[in-house]
Amino acid sequence: xxxxxxxxxxxxxxxxxxxxxxxxxxxxxxxxxxxxxxxxxxxxxxxxxxxxxxxxxxxxxxxxxxxxxxxxxxxxxx
Amino acid sequence: xxxxxxxxxxxxxxxxxxxxxxxxxxxxxxxxxxxxxxxxxxxxxxxxxxxxxxxxxxxxxxxxxxxxxxxxxxxxxxxxxxxxxxxxx
Numbered sequence: 191x192x193x194x195x196x197x198x199x200x201x202x203x204x205x206x207x208x209x210x211x212x213x214x215x216x217x218x219x220x221x222x223x224x225x226x227x228x229x230x231x232x233x234x235x236x237x238x239x240x241x242x243x244x245x246x247x248x249x250x251x252x253x254x255x256x257x258x259x260x261x262x263x264x265x266x267x268x
Numbered sequence: 269x270x271x272x273x274x275x276x277x278x279x280x281x282x283x284x285x286x287x288x289x290x291x292x293x294x295x296x297x298x299x300x301x302x303x304x305x306x307x308x309x310x311x312x313x314x315x316x317x318x319x320x321x322x323x324x325x326x327x328x329x330x331x332x333x334x335x336x337x338x339x340x341x342x343x344x345x346x347x348x349x350x351x352x353x354x355x356x357x
Binding site: 227229230236237239240244245246 | 284285287288289291292295296299302303306308309316
């Protein structure tokens with residue numbers, strides 16, 4: 191669970207027909223918290239930027255949904 | 269058996285370098301659209317553009333044109349429709 195993933199807990203009713211998903215997650219990437227990008231922010235090298243998907247580490251947001259569904263009750267067995 | 273112009277490691281290294289610089293240029297271009305007065309970024313953009321063209325010319329010297337329709341030179345005979353195409357690389 192990286193720093194950019196937050197969780198919430200859906201209501202589970204005793205009458206749910208299927209196994210409940212008790213924990214759900216959502217991602218809060220850094221661009222939500224940066225209104226206007228300051229000049230001269232530190233940068234990755236071009237090779238690293240190509241891997242990271244952005245030139246600026248402060249904007250790096252690795253979105254990885256699969257990590258959230260493993261091993262949770264009723265998580266469709268992913 | 270490998271076709272006669274099978275590409276070696278340096279071919280892919282050169283291509284990846286070019287791709288990395290192109291990506292950095294895309295990022296800087298988008299950044300500069302909203303920060304037109306950031307002189308450091310403009311300077312970096314121009315440096316990277318110069319570096320990009322040097323690298324592209326280096327690539328084209330060895331492996332033929334990267335683009336067509338007058339954006340790249342061709343050797344003799346005409347090289348544009350030679351293998352490998354981008355999806356074959």
